[in-house]
Amino acid sequence: MFPEITRDDVFRLETERLWLRWPRAADADEIRQHVGDPDVALMTASIPHPYAPHDADAFIASVREENGAGGGLHLVITPKNRPNEPIGLVSLHGADRRGAATFGFWLGKPYWGQGYTTEAARALIDLAFGITSLDRIVSSARPDNRSSLHVHEKLGFHRTGRGMRPAPARGGEMEVELFELKRGEAHTLFGARRPRFFSP
Template sequence: MFPEITHDDVFRLETDRLWLRWPRAADADEIRRHVGDPDVALMTTSIPHPYEPHDADAFILSARQENAVGEGLHLVVTPKSRPNEPIGLVSLHGADRRGTATLGFWLGKPYWGQGYTTEAAKALIDLAFGITSLDRIHSSARPDNASSLRVHEKLGFSRIGRGKLPAPARGGEIEVEQFELKRGEAHTVFGARRPRFSST
């Protein structure tokens, strides 16, 4: 799905306030600290709670492997002033033959309400539509997750219905609002320009 320029862990994306980069082994403690909060984990389908010490290590390894072969792109979100301190994550993964991938994100609770998730996701979406052949992006949010619903609206997603998704970390299925964003409809942070990205 993603071209070779994203397959190396020196790749990063820049926004006004943030760096988005590959997760590293050194990020494990900060990731554990943020997603160990039930208010973060329980709004997702895949983050276990309680979050055990080995869970962050396993996630980082899996994300790096997927990034390295271009099957997805998982990027930790860091403030520009603290590039070694992950405060969240945005990802695109699971591309199918119809040119559709899935957006996922989480943000540490101390950073809620400041627009970081929208800023980071806009950059990743802009990149994806700029350098891949994706035609659309799917995403979902729990109906009671008001902040996630707002993020989808800000990004330009359209609601396509309500349904249930497998949620192995929640012990079964959960009900979600389902969203779709088609190429050309994204409310991107860079407008018509492609995002700045670096491989050095």
């Protein structure tokens, strides 16, 4: 799905306030601290709670492998003035033959309400529609997760319904609002321009 330029761990995206980069082994403690908060983990389908010490290491290894294979792109969110401190993550993964990929994200609780998720997601979505053949991006959020619903709306996603989705970390399924974003409909940060991306 993603081309060669994103498949090297020196790849990064720049926004006004943030650097988005590959997760590293050294990020494990920060990731564990943020997603170990039940207010973060329990709003997702895939983050276990409690979050065991080895969970962050396994997660980082898994997403680095997917990034390297080009099957997805998982980028930690870091403030520009603290590029070694991840505060969240945005990702696209699971592209299918119909040209759709799945969008996901989480943000550490101390950073809620400051627009970081929307800023990071716009850069990733701009990149995806600019350098891949994806036609649409799908996503979901719990109906009671007002912050996530608002992020989807700000990004230009359209609600397509409500349904049940597998939630392995929650022990079964969870009810979610379903969303879709088609190429050309995103409320992007950069307008017609592609985001700046860096890779030596």
